[in-house]
Amino acid sequence: MPTPLIAGNWKMNGSRSLVESFGQALGDAALPSQLDVALMVPFPYLDAAARALSGSRATLGAQTLSDQASGAYTGEVSGEMLRELGASLVLVGHSERRTLFNEDDAAVLVRVQRALDVGLRPILCLGETLAERDAERSEAVVLGQLDAVLNGLEPDQRQQLVIAYEPVWAIGTGRTASPEQAQAMHAAIRRRLASHAEALAAATPLLYGGSMKADNAAELLAQPDIDGGLIGGASLKIDDFLAICQSAG
Numbered sequence: 001m002p003t004p005l006i007a008g009n010w011k012m013n014g015s016r017s018l019v020e021s022f023g024q025a026l027g028d029a030a031l032p033s034q035l036d037v038a039l040m041v042p043f044p045y046l047d048a049a050a051r052a053l054s055g056s057r058a059t060l061g062a063q064t065l066s067d068q069a070s071g072a073y074t075g076e077v078s079g080e081m082l083r084e085l086g087a088s089l090v091l092v093g094h095s096e097r098r099t100l101f102n103e104d105d106a107a108v109l110v111r112v113q114r115a116l117d118v119g120l121r122p123i124l125c126l127g128e129t130l131a132e133r134d135a136e137r138s139e140a141v142v143l144g145q146l147d148a149v150l151n152g153l154e155p156d157q158r159q160q161l162v163i164a165y166e167p168v169w170a171i172g173t174g175r176t177a178s179p180e181q182a183q184a185m186h187a188a189i190r191r192r193l194a195s196h197a198e199a200l201a202a203a204t205p206l207l208y209g210g211s212m213k214a215d216n217a218a219e220l221l222a223q224p225d226i227d228g229g230l231i232g233g234a235s236l237k238i239d240d241f242l243a244i245c246q247s248a249g
């Protein structure tokens with residue numbers, strides 16, 4: 001079984017002082033022994049977060065990366081730069097990137113490859129919209145997003161992936177997927193991974209994201225194919241984030 005992972009995605013929120021508070025609190029916290037914790041902070045805070053988290057078990061992640069390695073791409077940030085600032089994880093294909101920044105499956109695959117090229121572990125995000133769920137297309141959509149990446153990678157590259165299932169209708173809405181809905185999709189993802197290699201299915205952490213909070217985390221994390229969480233809003237409040245971490249132990 002993969003080690004549980006609780007990753008906080010601050011999105012375009014937070015501050016330098018919040019970074020410092022989290023560093024202190026995570027350093028002091030008695031976290032479950034079998035748990036990985038990560039914080040995905042905005043680019044400008046990566047350097048400060050690397051220092052603030054150095055006394056804790058939390059690892060550092062970024063929220064996206066450029067599809068280019070370097071060059072004249074004003075405003076972009078490369079994977080190599082993220083590595084230099086201390087990130088070891090990076091989100092790719094978050095639904096906000098897919099919908100607000102037009103990142104399609106091909107763009108997601110390129111970013112996964114860029115991340116792997118420089119030794120960043122990608123957290124590949126998958127999820128269906130409400131209209132797709134209502135049309136009973138959830139599984140086809142999510143597995144299609146997954147196939148677009150798996151089929152573009154070599155077997156050893158697939159082993160580096162973390163996968164996050166985030167139904168778009170549950171993100172930031174307070175409406176979480178039921179444990180049964182989330183488990184069903186996670187099981188489908190696991191089966192698709194197993195079609196490539198049983199060892200890949202067994203070792204890949206599958207995170208759930210979408211309105212996971214302190215009061216619903218335990219029930220979601222108790223599902224057999226849910227190995228952790230990708231937490232948005234609740235990752236900005238240290239007590240809530242720590243409570244979710246405790247639920248994963």
Ligand SMILES: O=C[C@H](O)COP(=O)(O)O
Nearest residue numbers: 009171172210211232233
């Ligand atoms: O990356 C995190 C997800 O988008 C979930 O966000 P949320 O917990 O605010 O619903």
